[in-house]
Amino acid sequence: MAALYEGYTLCGLVPDQNLSISGIQGIEEERDSDHVIVTDSTRSVTLYKVSDQKPLGSWTVKQGQHLTCSAVFNLQTKEYVAVSDNKVIRIWKEEDIILDKAFKATVSADVWMVHCARGREPVVIFQRGAVRLLDSLLSAPQQPIEEVLAQEEAIRWSTSVVAETQQIVIFRTDLRGDHFLYLQRLNPNSLQRYRLEGEEPGLSPLSFSASYRDKHICLLCLYPNGRMYQSVISVRGPGADEGAQALLLPRSLVLSLPVGEDLLEAASAMVLDDAHVAVVGVPHPSAGAGKDFLCIWNTNFQTLQAGKEMAGKIYGQLWSYSNKLFIPHGKTLSVIPFACPKSSLAAALGKLRQAKTEESRPPALVPSWNNILHGDAARPPKAVETRKTRATRKTQSTPGLTTDQVLELVKTAPVEEVQKEVEGLLSRHDLHDLQPSLGQLALTLVSRSLADPAFYPPGTLAQLVHTQCLCHSVSPDLLPLALEKKDYFLCQLCLQFFPDIPEAVTCACLKAFISLPDVDAATLSLEPDSVSFMETLILREPGEVGLKNGVSPTSIEEDCSDVVGGQQRGAEDMKKATPPPQEICPVGLHKAALLNEVLQTAYSDTFLLPHLKDLSSQHVVLFLQYLQFLYVQYSENALPPAHSFRSPSLNQVMDWVCMLLDAHFTVLVMTPEVKGLLLKLHNFVSSQVKLFSELGKIEGGLQELNKMKMKKAVGQYSIEVIELF
Template identity: 25%
Template sequence: MAKTRLENGVEITLCENNRVLGYERDCSKHHSILTDATRVSTYSLTDYKCVHSWSVRQHSPLTSTAVYDQQSGSYVAVKKHKNLIKWSKETTDLVKVKPVILSTAVYSLLADDTSTLVVFEDGAVADLEHVLNYPKADRPSTLPKNVDLKGSASFLHGNQRKICLLAQNQKDKIWRIFVFDKGSENPGKQLVFRNEDKDAFIVTYSLLPVEDSVHVITIWNNGNVCLSVIPFLTTDEYVECRPLLTVKSQSAAVTWLGVDYFAISGLKGMDKENPNLEFLTIWDSKFNTLQAKMELPNTDTNTAKIAFFEDTILLSRGDKIVAYRFSCPNASLAGALGCLRNRDSENTITVQADWKPMAARAEEKIAVKEKLLKEAMDKQKSKTEAMFASSCKNLLATLNTDRFPDSCYLTPLLQHVARRCTEEKQFWPKQALVDIVEFCNISASSCQEFLNVVLDKQDKDVLSVCLKNMSDVPEDVIVRSLQLFLRSHKGYETGLQNEIANPFNEDLAQLINIILKCQCNDVFLAESLKHLDIGEVLVLVEYLYYLLSTVENKEEVKVELVIDWICLLLDSHYTSLVISNKAKTLLLRLHTVVETQVQYFRQLNSLQGLLHTMIKSNKATYANSKKSNQLYSIETIRLF
C-alpha cells in the first residue's frame, strides 16, 4: 500500500526583510509566482530554477501577491496599496511601468482561468479590466461597517464564480465568512464562526472547494486546528468549528493538499528529546492522523507562509523559501464517482454536447429543489407532522442518493427541525426524520444541533439510524448515545455474571454494536469515555468480554474493534477499575480469555514450520510421481 512521502527541502531563494507576500500559479502549471516586498519571480517547480524576475524600488514596495491574468497574458501586482501595475514577460524593468492610481486601497488579487478580480480593503470586488478603465469609480462594498477584511479566495462552482471573504468585527471581535457570487448585487450569505473559546481568533486558514460546499481549515491562537464545512445552499447563521487537533506553535501555517490531506508547518512538541524543534507535517483530514513529518531548520521569525502546487509544498520561514516534494496515496476517484471506463474501445462514441440546454435544465432542477426545501421549512405549509412528512417526501423524490451535493439540501432541513422541536415540544416527525437520515450520507458535524435534540428526546430509533448512516459523528455524541442505551438496561450495576453470558437483550445488543462500529478518533473518544460511571463501564466491559469469548459474534463486531474498545475503557477508567471489588472477577476472566487467545495464535505460528516442510516434501514427491498432472491433493494432518 502506498504511503505518504515527504522529501528533504530544497532552498529556492532568499527574500528581503522576511516579507514574503505569497505564492500564485503561473501560466504553466509547473511554474509558480513568488512575491516579496521588492521582487516578483517565477520559478520552475521541476528543477527549482528562476525563470523570470522583476524588481521595484524599496521606497515603493509591493503590497499584494502578483498574479497572472489569463485574459491578457500579463502579470498584475499592486504597489503601495493603490498603485496597480501590469506588465508582460518581455518587460525588463518594473520601474518604467506606469501605474494606475486607484482611489481605494487594494487588499488582494484573485486570478483563475476566466478572469482576474480586484478585492479592495473595504470589501468591494471588481473585474481587473473595469478597474483599469475606471480607477476612480465608486464600488459598493460587500462587507458591513466596522468589519476588517482578513482573507479572500475565489473558485469556480459550475459556471458561476464564488467569492469568499474572511472578516472580523471591530466591536465584538467575532469572525465571519461571506460567500457570494461574482457580479451579484446581493451581498450573499454571512456566517459566524462558532468557537467555544470566545476570545480566540484565527491565525491562519486555507479554503478548498468541494462539490457544493467549501471546506475551511483554520488554526486559532489557542492552538486549535478546526475544520468547517460551509454548504453554498444553507439557512444556517453559524459555522461550526470542528476541532481536529491542538498544536503548540506561534508560527504555524496551514494549506490543503487536496480533499484528503492538509499540511501544517512550524509544529512543536513532536520530538520528546527536543520539544522546541519545529516540523513540517502532513495530516489525514478524515481521521486526523499524522502521515509524514520533516524537521525544519531553526529560525528567529514567527511568520510563515505555505502553499502547494502539484507535488510541491512551498514554505517561507525567515528569509528563506524552501520547496518540499511530497506524494500522498491516490484516492479511489473511480469508485467514488462511478467513472468506470468502457473496456470495449470499438464501441466508444464521441458526442459533441450542447451545454446550454443542459445548464438550463440543471438550473431548473436546482430551483425546484430549493422551492421544495423552502416549503418543508415553512411552518405555515407544514403545520402538522403529516404535512411535513409529505413535503419531505416530495423533496427526497427530486434528490439523488449517489450525488454528494444533494445532501446539502438535507442538512439545513434537519437543523430547522431541531429549532422547531425546541419551540414546539410536541412536534417530532419521527418517520420523516428516519427517511431523511437514511436517504444519503450526511455529515454529523454539520447538524450537531439536530443530534443534540435527538439525544434530549431520547429517541433510540432515530439516534441509531443517525449513528449508522451519518459520517464523522463527534466522539462526545457517541459516548452520550452509549450512556442513553446503557441506562435503558435495568440492573446493569449488579448484572455481572460468573459465566459467559450476554448481559443485554437482542435489541440492546444491536444498538451497542452500532456504537462499537462508529468511526472515531481514539484520543478524543478516550477523553469522552471518562464521563461514563463505573456501573456503565463494568456492564460494557462484560459485553465486550462476551463478544471476545464467543465465536458466533465475531462476524457482527470484529475482534480488532472489541480489543480497541476494551483498551480505551481500561485506559480511561484505570483507577476506578483497580479499586472496584465488582471489577476484580471480570478483569481476571478477561485476562484469562486474552491469555488463551495469545496461546492459540502462538500454536498457529508453530504450525508454519510443519506446513512448510510438508509442502516442500510433497512437491518433490509429486514431481517424480505419475500423478504429477493432477491439480491438487488432499493431505490430513493429525495434531496431538
C-alpha cells in the first residue's frame, strides 16, 4: 500500500500580499536526485541539497528585472538556463557568482517556458506556440519566430516528455472557452492538435500531468468539480496537416474526488506510476471542511492509500522527483517522501504483508561480522542520513574535547556537562568513525549510573541509542538500567534499534510493561508514531461488517454455537441480525504502544518459551485479551497506511498468541474466567483454517491454469471468466 512518510522543510516562502501565489515559479531536478533548483516568482534561482536542507548557491538578476520562467539544468553541459523579462535567455554555470556577467542573448519573440528532459537538450517554447531547440535558437537569436496559435489563444501549461528516442513537447491552450492540446515532436518536426472534451460550463482544467509508458503518452487532467480524466495518445501518431481541424481527444474518468458542494480553487494532481496519483488541495473524505490534504489514490481500485494534512494555504502546486513530493504550503516548501509498491488487490485492501522500507526505518549501523572479517570491501554504501538523525547533529561546530577527554569527563562531571560534551562530540564526528568510542562511552555512562544512584543522564543515553551505533551486546546493562529507572522511553528506543536483545530481557520488558498501571502509563512521553498508531486503531470507527481476512462476526457466532451447542435456532438468528459490539482495548493507549514494541522484537521460540512461563496468570490473560483486540482490529479493518513502521504485523500477533497458549495451556484451561476468551481464540483459528483451505483450492486452480497455454496479453487491466471442471 502506498505511504507518505515524515516530511521536512526545504526552505521558507515569501508569498505575495494577497496569498494567492506561493512565490515559487518552478522546481527542477539538478545533477542527481538529491539536488534541485528552485526559481522564485521574482528574481532568484537557488540550488538546494535536499538531504541537508541547505542552499549550495543562489543567483539573482538586477533590481527591475524579473525571471519569467523557471530555470532548468542542462545535464549535458552542466549549465543553468533561465529567461528574464520574457526575451532574455541567460546561461551560467555553478561557479559563476554574478548572474549579469554570464552569457545572455535576446530573442525576437516572447518566451513562454524552457524545458529540459533528463539528459536531453533544452527546448524553448514561445508564447505564440513555436518550439525551438536551444542550440538552434542561440545560433541566430534574432531569427523570426512563427505564430502557431490563433490570435486570442494562450498557453496555460506545458511540459516535455522523452518517448522512446524522441523528445516531445506538450502544451495546453485556451481559446474563447475551448481548450486545446498540442504535441510537438522534434527530429523530425511534426505537430498534433487536439480539442479537449468540454466539462460543465465555465470549468477549466486545474492541473495537467503527463507521463510516458507502454509506447503511449498518458495525460491526467483534474477539474474543479473533482473529476479526474485520463487521455492516452500514441507517440507514433501521424502529424496533423497544417490548418486541419483539431481532433477530439478521447478521455476516460479515472477518479471522482470528494469535493463537497464547493468547487476546487487551488488543487493539483500528478501521476506517480501506472496505478497511483498524488493529489494536493482536495479535502480528505473523512476530515472536516476547510482542511487541505496531500493524498495518494490508487486509480485501479479507486481507493485512498495515504493522506497527510498540510498546514497553511495550498497554492495548487506539486512537483515529484525520486520518490519525493515538493509542496508549497503556507510559508513553507515541504519535502514529503513517499512509496508506491506495485498495485494489487491485497495492497488496495490493506491486507498485504507490511514491508519495512528504507524510508520508514533508518538503516542500522550496528557492526556486522561480515564487515569485521572482510573490511570495507564488504561494507554497503553509506546510507543517506535521515532527518531524525540530522536533527541531533549540527553541520558545523567549534573544536572541543577529544573522545578520550570526554570519556574521562563522564566519570566525574555532572549530568548537564556530560550531556553538553556528548552532543558536541556527536556533532563533530562521522558516526562510522566514532562507532567504537560510542560503545565505550555508553558502557562508562551505564557503569557510573549503576554505581551512583544520583547520576542518570536519560537524554544522553537516548541520543546514543538514536545514533544506531549501539546494540545490546555492546552495552548489555543499558536496557536493564532503563527498566530499573523506569525510563520507558529509553526502553522503547532500545527495543526499536537493538537487533540482538536476549529473550530473557525481552520478557523482563514485557513483565514491566504489562505490570505498569494505565494511569501511570498515560503520563509517559513515548515515540510519537507508536502512540499515533494506537490512537488511530482505538479511536477510529468500526469497519463494515462482513467477511474480511477470513473472519466475519457472523461466522464466529456460528462457530461458537457449534462448540457450545444447545442454542435455539431463533436465538441464533437474532444474534446474527444484531451487529456485534465494538471491541474495546483492554489496556491504555501508552501501555499498548509499549506492548507493541515487544511484539516487534526479534526472538527464538525455543529460548523465549521458558521465560514466558514466569508470567502470572493474570498478566497472561490481560496480554491475550490485548492480542485478541489487535487481531480483531486487523481482521475487520484495513491497517492505517501511514503507520507501517511502528505497528506489529498480523503474523507477529498470531505468533505471540500461540506462544502464550503453549507456555500456559494447563493454567488457562483450568481457569473458568478464561473460557470465553479461549473460545474466541479457537474460532479465530478455525476461521483462518477455513480461509487457508479455500486459498489452497484457489492455488490448485491457478496451478492448473499455469499449465494451460498462455494467451496473448490483453492490456493493463482486464476481467476474464474461466470455468474449471
